[in-house]
Amino acid sequence: MQRIREDVPIARRVSRGAKSRELPIGPVVLSVALALGTGLAALFLLQDQISQGFLAPSLVAGIDVKPDQFGRLLGHFPYPQAPGDQLVEIAPGMFLQADAAGAYEQMRLAAETDGVELRLISAYRSISTQKQIFFDVKSERNQSAEARAKVSAPPGYSEHSTGYAIDIGDGSLPQSNLSVDFETTPAFYWLQNNAQRYHFQLSFPLGNRQGVSYEPWHWRFEGSSDALKRFQPANQHEQRGV
8 A cells, every 4th residue: 555654643743833934035016027937927926925925935944945936845835834723623632714614514424425534634734833744754764855745745845734734544544644545535536526515625635736646635725715825825836846
């Protein structure tokens, strides 16, 4: 069974730690971006979101690579940490943005009605928790930052820190948790056919343009204006390759 695990206890995945310090990149001029083509127009979109506080590309201590011109670090887009007062507890020790939590609960109940048991494995993670996940496992496995980033986002670049991303398992087949084998479960089949009704989208499909390993268990909520804006650069990149 092919398996990709983060090897961290649940408590470390959902810590509501303090914000990390970040080094923002300044805005660019829209007229120049539009005049020079689609690539720079996409760059302006990112810089505009940076100026509004939606994105904050930063250098990460311990990673020699710098964010690229689109703000991505090792394939991952930057994401802010959700304020603690916006999070609600969706399961013991697990938190999500309120809109995402409500939508997930509706989705879980609908799946249950269809005889499918969705199991929440991970939800919100603070940037400090993501730092531990990234570097501790990187060290344990003797991985390069590039190899580690294929399966786990660097701190400051994880969708989980927004409070809109979840990892889902199948309650009837826990051995498939955080494994590519999850794609063979009733839970994944149900999600493929129903998740968008509840505004959840698979973040890293097979062959995704970000170059992140296929994660059939990782879904993000896009059912609010805030969530849509946060994931707009990633969606545009996936759809247009910019």
